[in-house]
Amino acid sequence: xxxLGRAALVVSLGLVVxxxxxxxxxxxxxxxxxxxxxxxxxxASFGSTLVASAxxxxxxxxxxxxxxxxxxxTSRALPTRxxxxxxxxxxxxxxxxxxxxxxxxxxxxxxxxxxxARDLIVWVVPVIAGVATFFAFMLVVVASPFATQxxxxxxxxxxxxxxxxxxxxxxxxxxLGYVGLTIPFSFAMGALLSGRTDERWIVATRRWTLVAxxxxxxxxxLGAHWAYEEVGWGGYYAWxxxxxxxxxxxxxxxxxxHSVMIQEKRGMLKVWNVVLVSLAFGLSLYGTFLTRSGVINxxxxxxxxxxxxxxxxxxxxxxxxxxxxxxxxxxxxxxxTKLESLVSREATFLYNNLxxxxxxxxxxxxxxxxxxxxxxxxxxxxxxRPYYDFFLRVFGLPLLLLMGIGPLVAxxxxxxxxxxxxxxxxxxxxxxxxxxxxxxxxxxxxPGLIAYTFSAFVLATIALEFARGTRARRALAAEPWLVxxxxxxxxxxxxYGGYIVHAAVVLxxxxxxxxxxxxxxxxxxLKPGQTLAVGSYVxxxxxxQQTKNANATEVRAVLTVAHDGTSVGTVRAGKNVYTAPAGDxxxxxxxxxxxxxxEDLFVIAEQVYGDGSVDFRIFVKPxxxxxxxxxxxxxxxxxxxxxxxxxxxxxxxxxxxxxEAASPASS
Amino acid sequence: xxxxxxxxxxxxxxLYTSIAGGGTPALKPSxxxxxxxxxxxxxxxxxxxxxxxxxxxxxxxLRDIGSKPGSLLVPVVYTGDLSDQFKVGRxxxxxxxxxxxxxxxxxxxxxxxCPSKYTASSSTKQ
Amino acid sequence: MTVALVLAGLLTVLCVVGVALPYxxxxxxASDFLExxxxxxxxxxxxxxxxxxxxxxxxxxxxxxxTGTISDDDYRELVGPLRRDAAEALRALxxxxxxxxxAASPGASRTSDDGERAW
Numbered sequence: 055x056x057x058l059g060r061a062a063l064v065v066s067l068g069l070v071v072x073x074x075x076x077x078x079x080x081x082x083x084x085x086x087x088x089x090x091x092x093x094x095x096x097x098a099s100f101g102s103t104l105v106a107s108a109x110x111x112x113x114x115x116x117x118x119x120x121x122x123x124x125x126x127x128t129s130r131a132l133p134t135r136x137x138x139x140x141x142x143x144x145x146x147x148x149x150x151x152x153x154x155x156x157x158x159x160x161x162x163x164x165x166x167x168x169x170x171a172r173d174l175i176v177w178v179v180p181v182i183a184g185v186a187t188f189f190a191f192m193l194v195v196v197a198s199p200f201a202t203q204x205x206x207x208x209x210x211x212x213x214x215x216x217x218x219x220x221x222x223x224x225x226x227x228x229x230l231g232y233v234g235l236t237i238p239f240s241f242a243m244g245a246l247l248s249g250r251t252d253e254r255w256i257v258a259t260r261r262w263t264l265v266a267x268x269x270x271x272x273x274x275x276l277g278a279h280w281a282y283e284e285v286g287w288g289g290y291y292a293w294x295x296x297x298x299x300x301x302x303x304x305x306x307x308x309x310x311x312h313s314v315m316i317q318e319k320r321g322m323l324k325v326w327n328v329v330l331v332s333l334a335f336g337l338s339l340y341g342t343f344l345t346r347s348g349v350i351n352x353x354x355x356x357x358x359x360x361x362x363x364x365x366x367x368x369x370x371x372x373x374x375x376x377x378x379x380x381x382x383x384x385x386x387x388x389x390x391t392k393l394e395s396l397v398s399r400e401a402t403f404l405y406n407n408l409x410x411x412x413x414x415x416x417x418x419x420x421x422x423x424x425x426x427x428x429x430x431x432x433x434x435x436x437x438x439r440p441y442y443d444f445f446l447r448v449f450g451l452p453l454l455l456l457m458g459i460g461p462l463v464a465x466x467x468x469x470x471x472x473x474x475x476x477x478x479x480x481x482x483x484x485x486x487x488x489x490x491x492x493x494x495x496x497x498x499x500x501p502g503l504i505a506y507t508f509s510a511f512v513l514a515t516i517a518l519e520f521a522r523g524t525r526a527r528r529a530l531a532a533e534p535w536l537v538x539x540x541x542x543x544x545x546x547x548x549x550y551g552g553y554i555v556h557a558a559v560v561l562x563x564x565x566x567x568x569x570x571x572x573x574x575x576x577x578x579x580l581k582p583g584q585t586l587a588v589g590s591y592v593x594x595x596x597x598x599q600q601t602k603n604a605n606a607t608e609v610r611a612v613l614t615v616a617h618d619g620t621s622v623g624t625v626r627a628g629k630n631v632y633t634a635p636a637g638d639x640x641x642x643x644x645x646x647x648x649x650x651x652x653e654d655l656f657v658i659a660e661q662v663y664g665d666g667s668v669d670f671r672i673f674v675k676p677x678x679x680x681x682x683x684x685x686x687x688x689x690x691x692x693x694x695x696x697x698x699x700x701x702x703x704x705x706x707x708x709x710x711x712x713x714e715a716a717s718p719a720s721s
Numbered sequence: 722x723x724x725x726x727x728x729x730x731x732x733x734x735x736l737y738t739s740i741a742g743g744g745t746p747a748l749k750p751s752x753x754x755x756x757x758x759x760x761x762x763x764x765x766x767x768x769x770x771x772x773x774x775x776x777x778x779x780x781x782x783l784r785d786i787g788s789k790p791g792s793l794l795v796p797v798v799y800t801g802d803l804s805d806q807f808k809v810g811r812x813x814x815x816x817x818x819x820x821x822x823x824x825x826x827x828x829x830x831x832x833x834x835c836p837s838k839y840t841a842s843s844s845t846k847q
Numbered sequence: 848m849t850v851a852l853v854l855a856g857l858l859t860v861l862c863v864v865g866v867a868l869p870y871x872x873x874x875x876x877a878s879d880f881l882e883x884x885x886x887x888x889x890x891x892x893x894x895x896x897x898x899x900x901x902x903x904x905x906x907x908x909x910x911x912x913x914t915g916t917i918s919d920d921d922y923r924e925l926v927g928p929l930r931r932d933a934a935e936a937l938r939a940l941x942x943x944x945x946x947x948x949x950a951a952s953p954g955a956s957r958t959s960d961d962g963e964r965a966w
Contacts, residue, residue: 057851065855087869087876088869098861101858248883320900437744465908475918660775
């Protein structure tokens with residue numbers, strides 16, 4: 055069957071090359087049937103890539119070790135769901151996943167738009183096909199998942215720390231995000247190529263961008279959760295290049311999402327938007343390159359791989375293409391409206407853009423510094439956590455504040471008088487919160503205190519918006535409170551869904567501030583019976599337990615914990631010693647969550663000695679669980695903004711219907 | 722106005738990275754000789770591994786990742802937290818200083834890289 | 848091995864057919880030209896977007912005023928220019944150029960009704 059896989063990939067490559075060349079020719083010479091043919095080729099490429107993927111998936115589930123890829127990433131004992139997740143566990147498989155998602159999303163996007171905006175789609179097809187050509191080429195020529203070998207008796211197996219539900223969901227979500235950003239990018243480039251200055255490309259891709267952005271955000275949170283529980287060093291984000299690889303495109307995409315709102319409402323920031331969408335797409339390619347090339351030292355890095363050079367080349371091509379095209383079409387992108395006041399909603403969105411891009415570039419600089427410094431000074435240098443923490447505060451805290459200010463400032467220009475009135479209550483709330491927090495000892499960390507106070511401000515503004523909106527709705531429609539509340543959200547999904555997403559970001563900020571700025575940590579080597587005090591907890595090491603099961607010996611140190619004098623139960627922490635891969639040891643941390651306060655007691659058994667004593671490191675992490683709660687709120691808010699709105703659809707159909715009706719229709 | 726702010730932001734990083742020392746040099750064992758300050762060393766673990774990281778110190782040697790057996794070896798002594806993934810043949814990164822021919826690692830700074838794709842492990846202090 | 852080859856062959860044939868489909872369906876079309884909106888059409892689209900933008904801005908101002916984000920004084924100051932913009936946009940769309948088959952007036956009143964009800 056590997057022959058079928060290889061053949062299917064060759065067919066895919068042929069199809070996307072055809073879609074690229076024929077599509078471009080059709081757009082340039084305005085040939086209708088050729089354009090349709092190119093579009094069909096793109097859609098068909100999804101079919102052939104699906105066949106190739108099915109071949110790999112089947113081989114994984116059947117433990118067909120004649121496939122080198124299957125042998126390297128699975129073993130006979132591996133449960134089916136993890137054997138399937140090994141699809142994206144290695145280089146070749148993840149490239150195939152990229153191509154599958156890309157052709158799938160591309161096919162869907164051009165199919166859904168088949169009757170509208172034909173003059174735009176004719177250019178979008180070759181752009182998507184161009185990106186797909188790179189990945190198909192890599193799969194056929196450089197890194198094939200269908201290499202074969204004499205089958206060994208058993209495969210190498212999957213690292214045990216990857217065998218959990220988070221690691222099954224995390225990569226596909228991230229891929230949906232990375233690859234999903236190709237769609238708005240392709241539509242933007244298509245609009246520029248066709249010389250169109252209208253908003254159809256933005257209208258067509260709004261939901262696509264939201265889905266990709268939400269998936270990227272959720273994927274990162276899942277990854278952070280996995281790192282917290284499974285890798286277990288006491289943190290959830292280490293500013294590792296591979297982690298940053300997902301954060302950078304997400305920040306650029308966040309800036310883009312906000313910036314297009316301004317173009318929609320005021321016709322401004324057109325150049326920003328095409329630049330931001332290109333940046334987001336370019337960074338997702340760069341992120342993929344970073345993860346695979348071994349060029350930067352990282353805990354996720356691979357041995358130096360030949361893929362790196364190809365990726366870099368492709369990124370250069372994409373960058374030159376988008377920058378060149380933007381420059382060429384610059385006259386078309388000039389806005390007719392100007393910024394009227396530095397104190398207006400447009401202005402706050404602009405500041406928002408600047409801060410997000412600044413943070414994004416900071417991370418990019420930090421990630422690339424080892425290479426840059428090598429080129430400049432001959433010696434490679436790395437930046438550490440303090441660099442990232444500093445800039446996260448410098449740019450992140452003002453961003454947090456802006457989230458509260460933006461929605462309440464008027465368009466075009468806001469008078470200081472009205473600003474004073476609107477912000478009086480939220481500012482008051484945040485000041486009172488600040489004072490109360492200082493009384494509770496939060497003054498120990500200034501950035502933490504600032505983060506908390508700003509968060510209180512933003513939450514107050516959001517609550518105010520919901521309250522005032524509901525009240526106004528009641529005044530208009532005389533509905534009971536709950537009905538008014540839900541119909542308010544229902545009729546203004548983008549606005550209130552957006553507020554809920556902002557609330558999620560605030561919860562995230564509170565969780566991050568609490569668990570980093572206000573954490574307690576202590577460590578000691580304990581013999582049974584001895585205690586270790588951390589924060590307001592006291593942990594007593596009782597005994598060591600060993601249990602043997604099918605694939606590992608589980609060693610656990612049992613501790614009893616008391617909080618403020620009252621006993622709160624037991625915690626187990628230790629190690630698993632695996633039989634296959636033989637000798638592999640995994641760290642199993644013990645986490646005790648206080649559901650009322652969101653606080654975690656995090657116990658690591660660093661080293662177990664022959665005499666039964668154990669090196670413990672114990673953290674108290676306040677409010678850390680807000681981070682995971684934020685993920686759920688984020689999902690809710692995103693779903694609300696995404697939800698189809700019949701009224702909006704009708705209005706758009708009317709606007710574009712007039713256009714289609716007026717010009718002679720093509721079939 | 723935008724161009725100005727972008728320039729200002731760039732100026733801030735350039736200043737920060739140059740003033741704050743631009744990070745720690747990232748070296749391979751073959752490049753280590755002669756460096757006296759704190760550096761970040763990345764290499765492949767060569768045995769024998771003796772001693773105790775939680776006691777007097779774990780002793781092992783490092784050679785360049787991708788180099789042939791028999792290449793230059795740097796002796797390393799490390800105390801502090803050690804990932805369970807640490808083994809002969811794995812790639813590690815550790816901060817430290819070269820003292821009298823032996824690289825003395827900073828406690829808690831030793832990161833063991835995963836030998837295969839998409840597996841992660843670390844015992845970095847956060 | 849042969850099964851794989853047969854399946855691969857089948858896949859290739861299906862894909863080629865899919866790609867050739869537009870030519871198979873219309874061997875002798877009346878026109879193979881890919882229509883696109885002409886200058887007048889593009890202008891009308893731009894004006895339609897202007898109109899929608901102006902109406903949406905008015906609607907949002909109403910909303911902000913009703914919820915109290917904008918004071919009565921600020922509202923009075925801002926509503927005038929917005930109403931002028933909206934009127935201009937509607938006039939430009941109705942007046943200039945060829946009228947689309949669906950008469951523009953019902954369309955315009957639909958959108959302004961929409962503006963009130965959409966609250």
